[in-house]
Amino acid sequence: MIRFTQTVTLFLLAFIATGRAEDNGKRAVRDEIKAVIREGHYPGISILLIHKGEVIMREAHGVVNIDTEEPFAVDQLCWLASTGKMFTATLMAKLVDEGVLSFDDPIADTFPEFSKIKFRDGGASPKRPILLRHALSHTSGLPGNQWMKQNGITEEDPKYRSYFFAKTPVEFIDGCIRMGLAVEPGSRMLYGRPIDLSACVAEKLTGKPFTRLMEEKVFAPLGLENTTIQPTKADLDKLAPLYQSDTSGVFEPDNFGLEVAERQANRLSTAGGGVYSTLDDLGVLMQLHLNHGKHNGVQLIEAETLRKLYQPQPGTNGRYGLAFQIMKNTINGESTLYNHPGYSGPVAWFDFERQLAGVLLMQSNTVGRGKHHQRILDRIHEMIPTASNSAAAPPTPQPVSPDKETLATHQFKLIFDSPFNDPKLIGPQSPLWRRESMIGSNNSGQHRQAPARRHAAWYDKYFEKTAFIRDGVLVQRGFVADSDMPGFVSRDAGDAPRNYAYTDPDPRDKSKGEVNFADFEIHTSWFDTFALKSVDGKQVPVLPTDTLVESKDYWGQPGKTDTRSPDITFSPGTYFEIEVNFEDMKALSHRHSFWLMPASANSAYDSDPANGVEIDIYEHELAREPGTPVGDGPNLNEGLLMKCIGGSTNPPSTVNELRKDGKTLILVPGINRGWHQIGLLWTEEKLVWFVDGKACVKDTGLVPQVDMFMILSREANTGATKSDEPHSLKMDGERIPHDAGLFGRNVATPENRNLIKAGEDEVKVRYVRAWKIAE
DSSP, rough: HHHHHHHHHHHHHHHHHHHOOOHHHHHHHHHHHHHHHHHSSSSSSEEEEEETTTTEEEEEEEEEEEETOOOOOOOOEEEGGGGGGHHHHHHHHHHHTTTTTOOOOOOOHHHHGGGOOOBTTTOOOOOOOOOOHHTTTSSSSSHHHHHHHHHTOOOHHHHHHHHSOOOOOHHHHHHHHOBBBSOOSSSOOSGGGGGGGHHHHHHHHHSSSSHHIIIIIIHHHOOOOBBBOOOOOHHHHOOOEEEEEEEEEEEEEEOHHHHOOOOOOOHHOOTTTTEEEHHHHHHHHHHHHHHTTTEEEESSHHHHHHHTTTSSSTTTTTTOOOEEEEEEEOSSOOEEEEEOTTTTTTTEEEEEHHHHHHEOOOOOEEEEEHHHHHHHHHHHHHHSSSOOSGGSOOOOHHHHHOHHHHHHOOOOEEEEEEEEEGGGGSTOOTEEEEEOOOTTOOOSSSSOSTOOOOOOOOSEEEEEEEEEEEETEEEEEEEEEEETTTTTTOOOSSOOOTTOOOOOHHHHHTOOOOGGGGGSEEEOSOOOOOEEETTEEEEEEETTTOOOSOGSSSSTTTOOOOOEESSSBBSEEEEEEEEEEETOOOTTTTTEEEOOOOEEETBBBOOOGOOOOEEEEEEEEEESOOTTTOOOOGGGGGGGEEEEETOOOOSBBBBTTHHHHHHOHHHHHHTTTTEEEEEEESSSSSSEETTTEEEEEEESOOOOSSSSEEEEEEEEEOSSSSSTTTOOTTTTTOOOOTOSSSSSSSOOHHHHHHHHHHTOOEEEEEEEEEEEEEO
């Protein structure tokens, strides 16, 4: 009895104090909600705000039922519609953590028949596979809701019914194939049903129904006792009625939420809009994400896995991740809301900058609901400004490419982070990249100050022609030049002409119908393009087809273009990681590479021959036409070269201590499909390279001790020496080339040259990061 009295007394005192000092911000939020209801946009609204882990608002206003005028309650069960997609994304992240699936898994890996899917108009096959990532971001290429409406596809269409009303994963896969693709996978967001592919994949790989997976992996661990995908009759009896409103103050009954429940009881549960939940339960899910995957002190899902859900996906204009909408808000400091609205009215979100999780529940498909949401959000953001401390930011990225032993051995402090989510990142004013004068370079197109030193630079002009940011991804591509500019001879590297070994046409290529790339030495980069043609052993520039560069601006002449590189140097004790996608790399011998060059006096042009060394984080090029038979040998199109090259060392490059044969040409099956993390651990004692969490190259013999700049290049070139010299890498990969060219003698068919001209040969980079490492 004494305890009870004390509790009541404390509660009353707290209540009185709160009443006396009611926050003006909360009053403004409350008044805005009441105004939205009073204006006839919604019958009722409930709100939950959790700031820095504390509930600061939890209340309901208006009515839930227009006929009975029953008040809207804070524990009201509501149909979430598309807001439930965030539950699906969370489940998928959990399955990624458990190794069940990957966001970059092709759907056809789970359902081989899916490889038969074709375009609706003409029956052509897509250029790339449909990935789980595409399903979760509505970029699968399959028709979406609005697309079908615009193209007159209705429920009377048999293909529509097999697509929308399938009862099993197999039926849905068949329905997708029958429906056919509207656009190329990964190219455009068509919002709608294709997200259900994720449920099909999860069911097939685990052998469990999607509803059971959601219960076991998400609802139960989070303690969500009032959340379900298959509501019972008792649940439906207490479900908030749904309304449709096209005119303020006019609400018509809408049975869509009940229809979805009925469908789910008889067919495949929808991953896109089948969750029924409450204010508090939805708040728990938002708080899980705000806490970087922790719930009640337990790490339920890895923070780095969740980060992948929030990354803008190609084809979405930077506005959508993996089943998460991405929205900027600017009141009291810009912040990013990761959220999802729903057909039935609700929206839930979390905001790292404000350390805020929020939920608004209402049950009316009201026209213009987004602007009504925004009115309330504006009041919330006036009340809670963005935090100034770093703890409010999203979790600091940790490396994902090293193996578990390396992750356990070292501590990682992020020192360079460039996700390509802003087009300004590659512009001249970017704070991440510095301008570097090229006046000190000694070679037109190559930088070679010690034996075998070479440098393909990043440029400061015309970057929109050769590189651009599309939907949060850096896309690099190049152009082939095909017309001469006679009368100019560039400076060369040393005494010997670079291409002395080649003639055109090369008799070894003629029988294959190939042209010798020695005579079309193409170098492309982020910021410019140029080409050099070898004539009698000397290099002269040739004009690109679209005449991008005036003659006075050619590299190697006065007025040449300055380069760009990260405004930071790196030293031993660094871990580098790049996420890259080579699947649109189409032209033979067009190389993509990421490397480090010695830095001196704030320049990547260190003229000290003793430092004639470079580290190649990776190099990758195509050895043969994509799609051609591989034969009995290895598929060298799946080769990565990762090494350190010293201009005056013997041997001249890395010896791989992880392989008995010592080769550093690493075959990575699937490297030309989907996204891959490539990493390099550089300490004073060793270099260790990683691909997707597996160490593949190690060297303790040739380890640079000088500071270095980072360089990204996209190029097609010949290699610097005769193809029959002993240090040239043959097509069987038996030796490392002196000049770092993968295959020494690079050739291409005319068709491949045309691919490059047309800009159809692309490589994508999602981010570049570097960490300082400590034991």
